[in-house]
Amino acid sequence: xxxxxxxxxxxxxxxxxxxxxxxxxxxxxxxxxxxxxxxxxxxxxxxxxxxxxxxxxxxxxxxxxxxxxxxxxxxxxxxxxxxxxxxxxxxxxxxxxxxxxxxxxxxxxxxxxxxxxxxxxxxxxxxxxxxxxxxxxxxxxxxxxxxxxxxxxxxxxxxxxxxxxxxxxxxxxxxx
Numbered sequence: 001x002x003x004x005x006x007x008x009x010x011x012x013x014x015x016x017x018x019x020x021x022x023x024x025x026x027x028x029x030x031x032x033x034x035x036x037x038x039x040x041x042x043x044x045x046x047x048x049x050x051x052x053x054x055x056x057x058x059x060x061x062x063x064x065x066x067x068x069x070x071x072x073x074x075x076x077x078x079x080x081x082x083x084x085x086x087x088x089x090x091x092x093x094x095x096x097x098x099x100x101x102x103x104x105x106x107x108x109x110x111x112x113x114x115x116x117x118x119x120x121x122x123x124x125x126x127x128x129x130x131x132x133x134x135x136x137x138x139x140x141x142x143x144x145x146x147x148x149x150x151x152x153x154x155x156x157x158x159x160x161x162x163x164x165x166x167x168x169x170x171x172x173x174x175x176x
Contacts, residue, residue, distance in 0.1 A: 074148050078121065078173045086145065091127060094137035100126040104168050119175045122152060128164045132156075135165050148172050 005013070084101060091098045104122035114120060129135050135156060142151070153168040 074118065074172045074174055078119070080121075083123070083147075083171060086147075087125060090138055090141040090145075094129075094141060095131075095134045096127045096129045096138045098125070098127050100124065114172075117175050119173050120170050121173070122168060122170045125167045125169070126164070128162050130162060132158060132163050135163050139167070142167070142169070 087101055088098065090096075102124050104124045127135075127138070129138075139151075139154070142149070149169050149171045151167060151169045154165065155167075156163065156165040
């Protein structure tokens with residue numbers, strides 16, 4: 001039937017099998033293992049970048065929601081009559097006597113970084129009252145106003161009988 005392998009042939013077959021295993025192990029350690037590590041590293045960095053992208057996208061959505069929320073407080077046109085009525089209502093409800101509400105002189109409009117389509121008007125408001133609490137009540141009403149405004153300057157002078165104050169504020173409106 002079949003002839004038994006000679007010792008020499010047996011040694012050659014065993015040495016070829018061992019050599020193939022050694023070559024496989026060397027190739028695995030020198031080529032395949034570093035490629036697997038690089039792949040894992042690339043997957044980790046991809047996951048990190050995707051997480052950063054998701055975070056930036058959610059921040060952009062929050063920012064656009066914030067801008068649209070802020071735009072809701074900006075009237076579609078200048079409304080000086082409405083502003084005058086609001087200031088008179090605030091003054092009467094906080095026991096403040098109004099002396100002046102005028103358009104303030106604008107120093108430099110180039111330095112303001114307003115979004116396109118948004119205008120800004122500055123006003124000066126002068127009033128007196130008997131108590132500082134009344135002036136604070138007026139300023140609280142101004143702060144909680146339904147329209148978007150910024151207070152640029154507040155000057156308060158208090159004497160024994162009277163408190164006078166001047167507020168310079170800016171209101172915003174949409175430009176057609």
